[in-house]
């Protein structure tokens with residue numbers, strides 16, 4: 001482990017297509033970052049595998065079906081150790097991460113959730129289930145959340161959120177598409193931010209909400225560095 005100094009070695013965990021994994025790869029390869037992507041962990045084969053191969057990122061598949069949690073934990077920690085991983089990023093990883101892993105990586109393991117936690121989180125709230133729940137709700141905002149991973153689904157401390165106004169006529173599919181674009185900006189910015197805090201040996205402050213009111217175009221014009229950082233994480 002690099003511990004404290006950087007550059008930090010990152011493992012991404014994914015189960016599916018891996019568009020967030022791709023946005024993280026694009027970010028590290030487009031500038032001088034304090035972190036690199038050194039491993040993709042999947043519980044089964046999925047689209048992210050192809051992305052890893054074309055980026056030259058090693059892949060490890062750790063099956064979880066019908067296996068004891070302790071066995072999964074052991075395999076996962078061994079692989080993370082073999083690759084000297086400092087930070088774990090869950091990006092569409094649809095399995096429970098064993099507590100041995102979350103405690104070993106405490107403060108260094110993040111997840112991205114496609115809604116504004118604490119609303120629309122918890123068991124069963126993944127993929128289109130989340131977007132349908134948002135579409136069926138009275139909520140006036142949509143967005144994404146980056147949070148630290150704890151033993152409880154979607155309940156670790158929030159590191160950052162990006163929110164935008166919801167058009168009431170938007171379908172679940174339209175919300176999903178808008179939120180995914182937000183995710184692709186928010187996750188790399190949050191990892192930069194976490195690494196800055198680790199290097200400075202401080203607790204990261206929360207990345208405060210960005211509210212661009214109406215137009216998604218405005219999101220695109222904003223650089224991720226314009227996300228203001230103020231509030232202490234509890």
Ligand code: GRF
Nearest residue numbers: 017018019020092112113114
């Ligand atoms: C994203 O919406 C993420 O928030 C959620 O799972 C989805 C993964 O999408 N946890 P992708 O595989 O990164 O395209």
